[in-house]
Structure formats: C-alpha cells, structure tokens
Amino acid sequence: MSSNFAPLKNDTFIKALLRQETEYTPLWLMRQAGRYLPEYRATRKDAGSFMSLAKNPDFATEVTLQPIDRFGLDAAILFSDILTVPDAMGLGLYFEEGEGPKFERSLKDEKDVHALKVPEAGSLQYVFDAVTKIRTALDGRVPLIGFAGSPWTLACYMVEGRGSRDFHTVKTMMYKRPDLMDHILRTNADAIASYLNAQIDAGAQAVMIFDSWGGALADGAYQRFSLSYMKDIVSKLQKEKDGVRIPAIVFTKGGGLWLDQIADIGADAVGLDWTVNLGKARAQVGHKVALQGNLDPAVLFADPDQVRQQAINALEAYGKPAANYGHVFNLGHGISQFTPIESVSTLVETVHEHSRKMRQPSA
C-alpha cells in the first residue's frame, strides 16, 4: 500500500535527521496541531472531546494538516496521544474537563501488573488508519512523523493513574519492586515497538519516542528504567520501508545530562529541551546523531522582533553548517495553547530565512 503514496516533495526534515545536506534548517513544532489554532478549536468542538477527535481518522487528518496549511512547516506529526497504548491495554483512559488524562484502572499491585498484556490486534487500528489517511492527504507535501511515549513515561501514568508532580507512587514501585516495574516496562516496550512498526507500515516516514518523564528519574535509575527500554525499542524498529530510510528520534525531557548515553542507543536523532546548550550538544554528540530542538516555548509570548532574535540566536548557537550538520529546529517542549499565531509565523519565516543565509558561501 505504502508504495501508492505520492512522492515526497519536501524531504528537508528527513535529510536533516540523516545528517545529509539541506538548503535550510527544517522545523516543526511539538504539539503543532493544537489549541493555539482557532481551526483546531473548531474541529475539537465538532468532535466533542479530545478522545473522539483522536480516535476518528477523519478528524485526526483534519487537525494534523491544519498547521501544515497555515505555516511552512517541514513535517507533519500524527495527531494522537501517547496514552492510546495503555488505553488499548484496557486501563480506561479518560479526560476530565480542565484536568489532565486519567486512567480508570491504574496498576496498583502485583495482580494488576501481571494481568497487563500488549494490546490486542485491532485495538489500535484507528491510529494506523489515521496514519494512512494523513499520509494520503499530505500528498507528499512534507513527511509524516509517527510517535509513541516511552515505556517509563507510559508507566508513570499507568501506575500513578494520572499525571504527577513527584511521581511518588511509580517511584515507590520502582525502588521497592523493581521486578514489577520491569514487567510493566517490558510489556510497554514490546507494545510500543509493534505500535511504531505498524505506524511505519501504515505510512509514517519517521518516528519519535517521547520520554516526557525520564528527567524525573535519578542518575542510574534513568539508564536502568527508561533508556535501556528505549534502546530495545529502537533496535526493533524497521529501519527502512520500501527501500526508504525511516529515521528514529528519541526525546527525554530533562535528559541533557545523559546526552552521551542517549546518543548511543541507535536512534538517528535526539530531541533536546531548552536547558541544553545547542553548540555544546553538537560538539558532544553531533558526530553520532542529528539534534532536534530547542527553543523555550515561552519565547513565543514575546514581541515579533524578540522572537526573531531568539530564533536567530538558537540557529547561531547550533553553529555553522558543515558536513553531517543534522539540525532540526523545534521547541524544547510542546507549544502552549496561549501562543499568539503571529509568533509562529515569525518563527517559521526566521528559521527558514536565516538558516538559508547561514548556508551562503559569504556567511
């Protein structure tokens, strides 16, 4: 089926992930299809709830393409949620208005943990259908990114039953019953590897693993309970589809201290949050991986000339284009729902314009 998709017109993002030469620095924004867009809010209203939006391939296609239509972004990302996987495992994902996601059945004890199974065939078909539909609708304009949460990040929600500030419940299980934690993480890793490979089969042209809560772990625990399971997933991912490379990106928010180790798990690119110095990161691991990031999303609340200057600073911090450059511009975290749309236009224009300038021989 994949071979029937339209040929890719803008492959800048894929090339940058593979550290190949590009005419400019590509960019996309985490959570780019979201509430800061009036057209997203309109579709969301039609859909009724977040989950009925995410579970309907037509709606998911519509909102995935909205930021692509509006801005000159260089990649689209599947509209979905990292918690679709534990939901398909039977934990009962739900959202209460004004609050974060919650699970009806969190993993409280040994019995819950041992009952956990990878999702049944078909339970995530709506995601793969959305991927194919979006890829078709994109018609080759930009590549489509598929994604999943990391095993540890999913475990945080699965054990806590909801978001958390200090993750005491999941960390208690981790320190007290590492055997149970490993069982959850093993199950998650298997489920996620299959899930991402099915997204690739359905049409995803790159994949990303979001380790949103890896940065809450202690040094040592991070490597043992988050990174090692991401490494396992990366090793199981299809590296090619129909002869075309499918790059993999891993992103641990708050993982800057572990950059060397993250760069060694076999992914093509590493996402960076805004605490990381881009120039140092490039010097440290740029010979091994591409780097994606890392503007503070709060910069977009400033005035256009300030947004422009901060974007230029970030590009210059990464440094002069050279062989194996490998920079994908992004925010250091998801875009805020309160972001003025003009800031996003300014950002996109500036990154494209200034990064082209940086590639001119005189620059």
Place this chain on the structure above:
Amino acid sequence: MSSNFAPLKNDTFIKALLRQETEYTPLWLMRQAGRYLPEYRATRKDAGSFMSLAKNPDFATEVTLQPIDRFGLDAAILFSDILTVPDAMGLGLYFEEGEGPKFERSLKDEKDVHALKVPEAGSLQYVFDAVTKIRTALDGRVPLIGFAGSPWTLACYMVEGRGSRDFHTVKTMMYKRPDLMDHILRTNADAIASYLNAQIDAGAQAVMIFDSWGGALADGAYQRFSLSYMKDIVSKLQKEKDGVRIPAIVFTKGGGLWLDQIADIGADAVGLDWTVNLGKARAQVGHKVALQGNLDPAVLFADPDQVRQQAINALEAYGKPAANYGHVFNLGHGISQFTPIESVSTLVETVHEHSRKMRQPSA
C-alpha cells in the same frame, strides 16, 4: 551577642563544606523539620497555620530542633519559608489549605514592578529572632543553617502570584520586558543579601540559597536571570563572623548542566539534585567546591535494606575519601511528607556507619 553562643560540638558539616577532613560524611535533609514527623504535625496544629508557625520564634525553634532530637543529623536548618522576603515587601503571602503559597498582590505590570522595594527594617525581625533562639537552644550540638530563595525563584512566585508548572507569566515578562525582570531581580538580590547577612549576625553558621526554579530556565536565560544574581549575593555575604568561617551553599534544582558555572560564583558548596552523577560532579568541580546531595527522596519509600543499599551506592558514587573531599550527604530535594520515619533512621545510620568505614585505612 553571637560570641555568647555555646561552642560547636559537632562541626563535621562545616568542615565538609570547607572541604576539610572529617571522620565521616555529615548529613542533613532538606525540609527535615516537616510533616513526616508526628511531633511537627502536633506543633503545627497548636500554631494553627503554617505562617503562624513560621512567624513565631518559639514554635520555629521547637520544630527546627525536632529532627535533631530524633535523628543524629549533623546540621539544623532554620524553620521558615523562602517567601518571607516577598511577604515583607508587601505582597501579602497566604496559604490556602491543600494548596501552595499565594500572593494577594502579584507583580502584574510596570507600575507594580517599580513600586517594589526591599523590605523595611524590622519586617523580618521575627526571622532573626528565631535564628538567635534556635542557635541558643541548639547549645552547640550541631550548626544552624540560614537560608533564602534565589532572586529568580522568588520572582517566579511574585509575578505568577503562586506556584506554576510552566512559568508562562514570569517568562513572558522576562522575554518581553527584561528591564522589568532585572528590576525585580536587582531588588530581590539586594533584599536577600541583607537578609542572609542579618541571619548570620543573628547566629546562622552557614547559609544556603535555594534556586528551586532556576532549572525551568533556558540555557543562557539561566546564567543571565538567575545565576548572575546569585553570584552578586554570594559576593556580598559575610565570609566570617567572630573570626569563624560562614560557608555558603547554592542549589539550583535541575541545574546539573550548568554545574561548572555554578561552581564558579564563589560559593563554598553546590547542592545537587538526583539527576546528577555524584562521581562525575566531583571529578568536574570537586577541586573548587564541596558538593551536597543527592539521594532521590522517593528512595525513602522503599524497604530498609533497599534504603541502606541506595545510601551506600550514593556514598560510593561520590568516591574514596581524599584531601579536599567535601561531601555533605543530603536528598536531591525536600523530604516528602509521606516518608516513613524508619527510613530516615536507616539513612542516617547507614551514611554515618558506611562513610566511617570508607575512611578506614583498609577500605
């Protein structure tokens, strides 16, 4: 007055901060006087509210000494709150049951910011009275730590008006109106330097600056809006009192990536959260500063043998005692209110016992 205090019997903590030889690794715990202790909860009930506890020198003395009486800790820390300073600036600190601290008058615009002044003389006298009372009550058993929040961390609360997850309001001001942000930070830094020096005059034997929210800043913004103001404070601190050195500790939670720069601002010691590798940190900056930390507080939810093992791992991670050793054991963040008391006993015993063992010639 200070000269009338009893001589210090256990100076292990002070010596470790100054990287002098000690018989064992001293330890104390951030937020050691707190809700995990039944005797604290009893005093808190008597006092009525958190602020009437913190503002009453008798109550403050009582709770400061509670963990010293119960465990063999090597330092006491003034019972107070970092928000006493903006409260004394007239912002109206209050607590709502079950929620974090809030301000009645947050800094919303240019007018609010320019009206901001360092606290009037006498407005923080209750803190200095508490310091003197605690120091007297300690009777030289262990040294007393005074403390303050960092200029940036206080500004977060002063502009947001309360705690925050993403600090959008304060970051918007920082990116959009750096001049206003500098005015707040300048005022805070002046107020904090005076506040800490007055604590030293009143009897504090070491001081610590808590930069709880510095880790929310982007690389570059951290150095500009948090670290530089802490450096200014450290340069203004009394280095001695009555001929005795008063060590200064700085702690930016989430600041591990900036360790080199933090170690260069002139403080005697740097606090580390649990994401930092202790051995690497020692190799990196141990020749310049002592290091304090960094056990994950969630470890204390595990079983005693696991607590014991994790404490030993942390001591061994810091490495073999040698000249200028400079390790103060602590948690990487405040102790949780849900911590079992037995875990704290196990931790204290293990750290003392194992660190003595590490100093034996055969070890």
